[in-house]
Amino acid sequence: MKRILIARTDRVGDVVMITPMIREIKKTYPNSFVAALVTDHTSAVLLNNPHLDAIIVDDMMKESFWKTVKQIRRHKFTDGLLTWPMERAAYQMFLAGVRNRIGVGRKLYEVITFMKSVSRDDYIPIRHEADYCMDLVRKIGIVSNDLTPEIFVTEEEKRDAVNYLNENGVSKDDTKIIIHTGYGHSSPNWSESKYFELTKGILEKAGNKTKLIFTAPEMSEEFSNTLNSLNDERIINLSREALRDLIKIISVSNMVISSSTGPMHLASALGVKTVSIFCHIPMCRVDRWGALGNKAHNIEVSDEYCKNNCREIFENCQIESGIGTPTVLQEVLPIINRS
Secondary structure (H helix, E strand, O other), X not given: OOEEEEEOOOOHHHHHOOHHHHHHHHHHOOXXXXXXXXXXXXXXXXXXXXXXXXXXEEOOOHHHHHHHHHHHHXXXXXXXXXXXXXXXXXXXXXXXXXXXXXXXXXXXXXXXXXXXXXXXXXXXXXXXXXXXXXXXXXXXXXXXXXXXXXXXXXXHHHHHHHHHHHHOOOOOOOEEEEEEOOOOOOOOOXXXXXXXXXXXXXXXXOOOOEEEEEOOOOOOHHHHHHHHHOOOOOEXXXXXXXXXXXXXXXXXXXXXXXXXOHHHHHHHHOXXXXXXXXXXXXXXOHHHHOOOOOOEEEEEOOHHHHHHHOOOOXXXXXXXXXXXXXXXXXXXXXXXXXX
């Protein structure tokens, strides 16, 4: 019987990218044992996943390195899939005795631990991160192009979210639009002032049954005060929620507006409509990181605009002027008009 460990110890959106792998392994090998190695923060993404047999949590502290090795060794894995170059996880799988280990690229620590690898071919042509992750399970006999991400929320959790929102002035029948202004500095994003411009545009068009829920934990005090200055009961600030609580809130919402960031991927995995902005830089564009699914609306800076203003250089990105608020508002209006 195959016993497979999937390692992804980085960000929230990256962990969402391994959920198609988990499902497709179980489809091909229904009797297999599948586990994921993730951090304590991102483990919330994988709770209640029916295709996953175990979650191994590494808190990434120096003193817990060997504790994680022992946990991995206890499960006697036949295969270890390192979906992103992560030196710590590579050594943990090696020292835990996982014999068939497959990684990405050819880092020195992968070579000296005799790890097999798959190549991303210098990202030419660019494919989606979920597809690159799927390459690793293709290496162990799985044939699939189904990249649909999944997060599982129980009915009880949804009821908890509805009750919590109700306590914060959001009724069950309200149209709930999440605006997530944060991005973890992983890709270009609008400024908070630009998001404020969008907020005012939505409020002008929306009725009393539309609520705008702000969820970014890194929201500045200045932006929070600016929102409060509108003195509008349709604005709800829930920017200090734990990750699983955020997942619950997203699951009962109607839309998430954001840049390329974790909550966007959470929403797409929950089947919630997304409106997301992207720059045109190769490693950040929609082809690589776009929200997946038929409810995803990915808006990208045009090729022409990028060539004339940014020249595909991250530091030069002009997403602020490359995508206007009317373009985003146009995607939001249909759901506002139904409220």
